[in-house]
Amino acid sequence: MRSLETVELTKSFGGVTAVDAATVAFQDGKVNALIGPNGSGKTTFFNCVTGMIRPDSGRASYRGQDITGKAPHRITRAGIGRSFQLCRVFPRMTVLDNLLVAVRAGGLKAQLTSARDRAEIARARGWLERMGIDHLERAEARNLSWGQQKLLELAGVMMGDPETILLDEPAGGVNPALLERIAGLVRQLNQEGRTFVIVEHNMDLVMGLSDHIVVFDRGRPIAEGPPSAIKSDPRVLEAYLGV
Amino acid sequence: MPSGSEATRRAGGVLRLAALLAGAGLLLSFPALAPNPYILSAGITVLNYAVLSTAWSLVGGFTGYISLGHGALLGLGAYGTGLLITKAGLPSFVALAAAAAIVALLAVPVGFAALRVRGASFVIVSIALVLILLLVFQSWASFTGGSRGLVVPRPFPDLTRPEHHRVFFFLFAGLLAAALATWWAIDRSRFGLGLRAIREDEDKAQALGTPTFAFKLAVFVVSAAFTALGGGLYALWFGDLDPVFQFSVLTGAYMVLMALLGGVRHLFGPLLGALIVGWALEWFKLQYGDTPLHLVATGLLLGVVVMFMPDGVIPALSGLLARFRPGEASIREVTAAELPASQARGPRA
Ligand SMILES: Nc1ncnc2c1ncn2[C@@H]1O[C@H](COP(=O)(O)OP(=O)(O)O)[C@@H](O)[C@H]1O
Ligand SMILES: [Mg+2]
Numbered sequence: 273m274r275s276l277e278t279v280e281l282t283k284s285f286g287g288v289t290a291v292d293a294a295t296v297a298f299q300d301g302k303v304n305a306l307i308g309p310n311g312s313g314k315t316t317f318f319n320c321v322t323g324m325i326r327p328d329s330g331r332a333s334y335r336g337q338d339i340t341g342k343a344p345h346r347i348t349r350a351g352i353g354r355s356f357q358l359c360r361v362f363p364r365m366t367v368l369d370n371l372l373v374a375v376r377a378g379g380l381k382a383q384l385t386s387a388r389d390r391a392e393i394a395r396a397r398g399w400l401e402r403m404g405i406d407h408l409e410r411a412e413a414r415n416l417s418w419g420q421q422k423l424l425e426l427a428g429v430m431m432g433d434p435e436t437i438l439l440d441e442p443a444g445g446v447n448p449a450l451l452e453r454i455a456g457l458v459r460q461l462n463q464e465g466r467t468f469v470i471v472e473h474n475m476d477l478v479m480g481l482s483d484h485i486v487v488f489d490r491g492r493p494i495a496e497g498p499p500s501a502i503k504s505d506p507r508v509l510e511a512y513l514g515v
Numbered sequence: 516m517p518s519g520s521e522a523t524r525r526a527g528g529v530l531r532l533a534a535l536l537a538g539a540g541l542l543l544s545f546p547a548l549a550p551n552p553y554i555l556s557a558g559i560t561v562l563n564y565a566v567l568s569t570a571w572s573l574v575g576g577f578t579g580y581i582s583l584g585h586g587a588l589l590g591l592g593a594y595g596t597g598l599l600i601t602k603a604g605l606p607s608f609v610a611l612a613a614a615a616a617i618v619a620l621l622a623v624p625v626g627f628a629a630l631r632v633r634g635a636s637f638v639i640v641s642i643a644l645v646l647i648l649l650l651v652f653q654s655w656a657s658f659t660g661g662s663r664g665l666v667v668p669r670p671f672p673d674l675t676r677p678e679h680h681r682v683f684f685f686l687f688a689g690l691l692a693a694a695l696a697t698w699w700a701i702d703r704s705r706f707g708l709g710l711r712a713i714r715e716d717e718d719k720a721q722a723l724g725t726p727t728f729a730f731k732l733a734v735f736v737v738s739a740a741f742t743a744l745g746g747g748l749y750a751l752w753f754g755d756l757d758p759v760f761q762f763s764v765l766t767g768a769y770m771v772l773m774a775l776l777g778g779v780r781h782l783f784g785p786l787l788g789a790l791i792v793g794w795a796l797e798w799f800k801l802q803y804g805d806t807p808l809h810l811v812a813t814g815l816l817l818g819v820v821v822m823f824m825p826d827g828v829i830p831a832l833s834g835l836l837a838r839f840r841p842g843e844a845s846i847r848e849v850t851a852a853e854l855p856a857s858q859a860r861g862p863r864a
Binding site: 322323324343344345348349353354356360361362363364365369372373374375376377382383384385386387388428429431432 | 711724728
C-alpha cells in the first residue's frame with residue numbers, strides 16, 4: 273500500500289525556503305529515515321505533512337488520500353502520529369492523563385463521558401509498561417527526567433494507535449542505554465506492522481534501524497535508498513557527512 | 516491497588532461531601548442570618564461575582580485563554596434581558612433565557628474570530644469587543660436608553676424590598692450551582708481533559724488528535740451563556756442598567772482576578788476568589804465610597820497573584836500546610852536513582 277507521499281511540497285519563511293518542492297515517498301510497513309544537515313528542512317517537512325504548518329504549494333497524501341492543509345487532528349485521526357523535536361508532554365498533567373488525552377472519541381456523547389474510562393486506562397497502562405514507565409503513572413509529567421519524558425511522549429503517540437509514526441530526533445539528548453531501548457521499541461512496533469519515519473542525526477542508529485533512507489539538503493531530497501547505498505553515495509557524503 | 520489507599524480515598528470523599536453540604540447549608544442560611552438588606556444585597560453581589568468568575572474560568576481556566584472581554588457578554592445578557600422585556604414584552608424569565616440563548620449564538624461568530632489568535636493578541640481582541648459594544652450601547656440611545664440608562668421592570672412587583680433580595684439571593688445561588696455543576700461535569704469528561712491539554716500545549720494537543728478549535732469554541736459558548744445569565748439575572752434584580760457599568764473592561768478584570776486568585780484548577784477556586792474580592796470590593800465601597808482606590812487595589816492584587824500565586828490561594832495554602840507535614844521525597848529524586856536500573860531491563864524484570 274502507498275504510505276506518506278509528497279509532491280513538490282514547498283514552504284518558505286520570509287526569504288528562507290525551508291522545504292523546496294520536495295517530492296518524497298515513504299515505504300509502507302518499513303522503518304524510513306529522513307536525514308540531512310541542520311536546517312535542511314526536516315522538521316518543517318514534518319510540520320507540513322502533519323498539518324501544523326500549511327505548505328505554500330505542493331501536495332501531501334497518505335495512503336492515497338489527500339491530506340494537504342488538513343487540520344492536525346484530522347491527520348492524526350487518519351493514522352499518522354508524531355513526536356516533536358524538543359520533546360513535548362503536558363507538564364502539569366499526570367503521566368496517565370498525558371496518555372488519556374490521546375484517546376480518540378467521536379461524537380458529543382463520547383466527549384462528555386468520563387475521561388477516566390477503565391478500558392482506556394488499561395490500554396494506557398499497557399503502553400506505559402511497554403515503555404517501562406508504568407511506575408510513574410501518577411507523577412506529574414514535569415517531574416520526569418528528560419529520558420522519561422521522551423518515553424512518555426512516545427507512549428502518548430502510541431495511545432492514538434497510529435499506523436504511521438513520525439519521530440523527530442528520538443535520540444536527541446538521551447543516554448546510550450535509553451537509546452538502545454528506544455531502538456528496540458521502534459523495531460518491535462515495526463514488526464507489529466507500524467510504519468516509521470524517523471528524523472535522526474545519530475548515524476549508527478539510522479543505519480542500524482532503517483530499511484529506507486531519504487536524504488534532505490536545503491529543503492529537497494538529494495538521494496534515497498537502503499542504508500548500504502546511502503552510506504557510499506558521493507552526494508550524501510558531500511552534503512551531509514562533510515567528507 | 517492497595518486497599519489502604521482505597522480506604523483513604525473513600526474517607527476523603529466522605530469528608531469532601533460533608534464540607535460541600537456544610538458550605539451549601541451556610542450559603543442558603545445567609546439570607547436568614549443577614550442583619551440588614553444592605554448586607555443581603557452585598558451577598559447577592561458576591562454571588563453574582565461567583566457566577567461570573569466560575570463562568571469565566573470555563574474558558575480562562577480550562578483553556579488558559581485569558582479573556583478580558585467577558586464584560587461584553589455580561590452586558591449583552593443584561594441589556595438583552597432588559598430590552599426583551601421592555602421592547603418585546605416578554606415575561607421576565609423568558610426574556611432572561613432568550614437573552615442567554617442569543618448571546619450563546621452570538622458567541623459562535625465572536626469565538627470564531629477571537630479564538631484564532633493566542634496569548635496577548637487574544638486578550639487585546641477581547642478588550643476591543645467590550646469597547647466596541649460600550650460605544651454602540653452608549654450612542655444608540657433611542658434603543659438602549661444610552662447613558663441615561665435602561666430601567667428593567669421587576670419580575671415580582673408585589674414583593675417588598677427585603678423579600679425581593681431574598682428571592683434573588685436564591686436565584687443567584689441556583690445559577691451558581693448550575694455553573695459549578697457544569698464546571699465539574701466538564702472537568703471529569705474527555706472534553707475537559709482536551710481543554711486542559713490546550714492550556715498546557717495547544718499544538719501538542721492537536722497533534723494527539725484533539726479538535727482544539729471546536730473545543731475552544733464549544734466551551735466559549737457555554738461560558739458566554741452562563742455569563743449572560745449572570746448579567747441578565749442582575750438586570751432583573753437591580754432593575755437599572757448603564758452601559759458604562761455593563762460593558763466594562765473592569766468587570767472582565769474582576770472575573771480574571773477572582774478566578775486566578777481562587778485558582779482555576781479547582782472547582783471552588785473562582786467561587787473562593789469571588790468571596791474574597793467581592794467582599795473586599797463591597798467593603799472598599801462602604802469605607803471610602805466610589806473612589807478609584809479599589810482600582811488600584813485590584814491592579815495590585817492581580818499583580819501579586821500572577822507573580823506569586825499563579826495557581827491561586829488553594830494550592831498556595833495547601834503548599835504551606837504541606838511544609839508542616841513529614842516530607843516525602845520528590846518524584847525526580849526517586850526516579851533518578853531508579854533510572855539506571857529500569858533502563859538496564861524494565862523495572863519489573
Ligand atoms: N517557524 C519558523 N520561522 C522562520 N524560519 C523557520 C521556522 N521554522 C524553520 N525555519 C527555518 O527553516 C529552515 C529549516 O528548518 P528546520 O525545518 O527546522 O530544519 P531541520 O529540522 O532539518 O534542522 C531553517 O533555515 C530554519 O531557520
Ligand atoms: Mg529539526
